[in-house]
Amino acid sequence: MRLSVADILARFHEACLERCGDSMRPEERKALQSILLCRTPAMGGRSYRCSHCERDHFAWHSCNHRICPRCGAAEAREWVAGRLRERLPVAHYMVTFTLPSQLRELCRCDAASFLKLFYACSSQAIKDVLGERRHLGGECGFVGFLQTWTQELELHPHIHYVVPAVALDAKGKVRFPRDPRWLASGNVFAARLKTLLLEAMKREGLVPSCGFDALWRKGWNCDVRNFGEGANALKYLGGYARRGPISDSRILEVRGGTVAMSVRNRDAGVLETRRIEGAEFVRRYLQHALPQGFHSVRYYGFLHPRAKAKLAAVREQLGARLAARSDEPETPESPVPMLCPRCRKPMEMVAKLSRAPPWERSIPKIWARRDRRAAA
Ligand SMILES: [Zn+2]
Ligand SMILES: [Zn+2]
Structure with a gap:
């Protein structure tokens, strides 16, 4: 089965926390938490109503974490x-x-x-x-x-x-x-x-x-x-x-608890396949979270x-x-209207939904919500 980087982090992070959670740095935990919550109701967002098909739709906020594979x-x-x-x-x-x-x-x-x-x-x-x-x-x-x-x-x-x-x-x-x-x-x-x-x-x-x-x-x-x-x-x-250190296009396969990714062998100039355990993938990925406030891009002279x-x-x-400036896409003056995912007609925003409080955004709470959903 082919999965995105975000799916792999969601699927194997528990195994990773079990194995090396004690030695995780605060910025690694923060990164994991942001990525797991990205575009979920806990982040808050907006609700829209389609007057055509009379349905409500929600757009949840993204986490904007530097190594979130969905953001940026x-x-x-x-x-x-x-x-x-x-x-x-x-x-x-x-x-x-x-x-x-x-x-x-x-x-x-x-x-x-x-x-x-x-x-x-x-x-x-x-x-x-x-x-x-x-x-x-x-x-x-x-x-x-x-x-x-x-x-x-x-x-x-x-x-x-x-x-x-x-x-x-x-x-x-x-x-x-x-x-x-x-x-x-x-x-x-x-x-x-x-x-x-x-x-x-x-x-x-x-x-x-x-x-x-x-x-x-x-x-x-x-x-x-x-x-x-x-x-x-x-x-x-x-x-x-x-963006994070690996793009979705380099994930080849997830099978039996392992992740296969493509790696360029620079000496031979060919793509090779590396297979590592899912939990190890998560550990390696998160270690690239930088300390809070650290600028990874800097300007000099x-x-x-x-x-x-x-x-x-x-x-x-x-x-x-x-x-x-003409070669770059124009920034629109007014925000682009949200389109209904069913009928593609513009929808109207009906409410802004606030973010869950910090204690509701902890990793155990994320698990509890997921377990409730699975049981339902
Ligand atoms: Zn509609
Ligand atoms: Zn994100």
């Missing part, structure tokens, strides 16, 4: 359209920093402070390297996307930065790389991140169990890729920024929202106008 698609499309419109007419690079495996445990037990440090140090590494005269020699602007997963949903924190190859020097003049096909070597970025992050961790008292020496001796990893005009990089990363004047200076010198 429309927002992601809008975000991508906005970024594409603002794109600068220069070459774009994707700079990807990956953490050494020894540091992953810190992401699990102290995610909020460790990931904040990872973001701060990797963005500083880009500023430092590109600020050097032999590279760009000025202030650059870029967008970062934190992803914490592999294709098999294992924990693997990495940050992708989309970097337009242009900088603003101290005199306010734009500067470009000497060779337009080349930004800087990944090893240079990686070495800078290693120094910044290990020193910051020492300062903050975040000690990895392997000790610092092993991490100093190791070569760190950073990948730099030319992405042409940058549209593909933004579409790919923007799609994930507001002249692309930071507080640096509008600098961005305007870059734009003016590049002669870049904002791309016409």
Whole structure:
């Protein structure tokens, strides 16, 4: 049987809670709760009446949780359209920093402070390297996307930065790389991140169990890729920024308590099938819930929202106008009327229904309601 990601979470979350509920972080519980309640009466919503077939219909609110597989698609499309419109007419690079495996445990037990440090140090590494005269020699602007997963949903924190190859020097003049096909070597970025992050961790008292020496001796990893005009990089990363780590299309089958998913083997360039237990799927999925209030997408340099004047200076010198808005779908002035699911005629809203109180939205209550429905 083929099921969606949301169905799998609903079906196997009890088994997962039984096995590892005690070690679940609060943000993982919160994510699970939101996903289970998404578009159910407990979320509140609106009731509509169709005057044609004289029936009531309900539209329940969505949870809008960042890793809810049902939410966020429309927002992601809008975000991508906005970024594409603002794109600068220069070459774009994707700079990807990956953490050494020894540091992953810190992401699990102290995610909020460790990931904040990872973001701060990797963005500083880009500023430092590109600020050097032999590279760009000025202030650059870029967008970062934190992803914490592999294709098999294992924990693997990495940050992708989309970097337009242009900088603003101290005199306010734009500067470009000497060779337009080349930004800087990944090893240079990686070495800078290693120094910044290990020193910051020492300062903050975040000690990895392997000790610092092993991490100093190791070569760190950073990948730099030319992405042409940058549209593909933004579409790919923007799609994930507001959605969970796996899409429904990668779920192949659910059978006998296991989930089969398709995984791209990048070396061989082929799709392979991986089968894991349902409870393990839920555990892996939920571990990608970020601490509350943590921003997974961040803006730096002249692309930071507080640096509008600098961005305007870059734009003016590049002669870049904002791309016409006509290629994006128009936002309607008045809300689109709800159509009756039976006769497709517009319906009238008759009531707003409020959300259930917090104690009614706990996981045991969700189970109790479901059990009552099953018994009825
Ligand atoms: Zn109707
Ligand atoms: Zn949702």
